[in-house]
Amino acid sequence: MAIHKKTKVAETKEAAVAAFVTGAPDGQSVAVETVAPYEKGLPKGNKRQISITIAPELLRKVDERADAMGTGRSAFISMALYKALKE
Template identity: 65%
Template sequence: MAIHKKIKFNQSQEDAAAAFLTAAPDAKLESNKSKTYEKGIAKGHKRQVSITIAPELLRKVDERAEAMGMGRSALISMALYSILKK
């Protein structure tokens, strides 16, 4: 693999590139970065939280997750998303 020098852009090229990228429909707004929810422990683009759950409920969650072929965390996330979507 060859090592190349970094291409130097002038300010108008950088401004044009930034305008192009921010005009994209899937572009993230800068204001969203300042509104990052800081609760929990950062794990990639998600947050890890700790909950306390009754053993019987946990057993049912694990059984349902196994029956659906997914992990406990995925099942809980899916259930929460479904509840909050309403």
């Protein structure tokens, strides 16, 4: 009978989490000196809070899609804007 080392599940999970987070649109680190400060909106950590006006039916569709993806409205809108600006 061969003796095998146990796999390090914690390290594997941590690597998977790190890969997932850095794969997100806003997950990449940006050097501070390469980006000029942007003062619009209210500071919330390393992001800015803004206010938008949106049609009720569009908001309903956004909320439904965000729920289906298991994410929040803000994250869904951020991902949609990222994809639109990337094209």
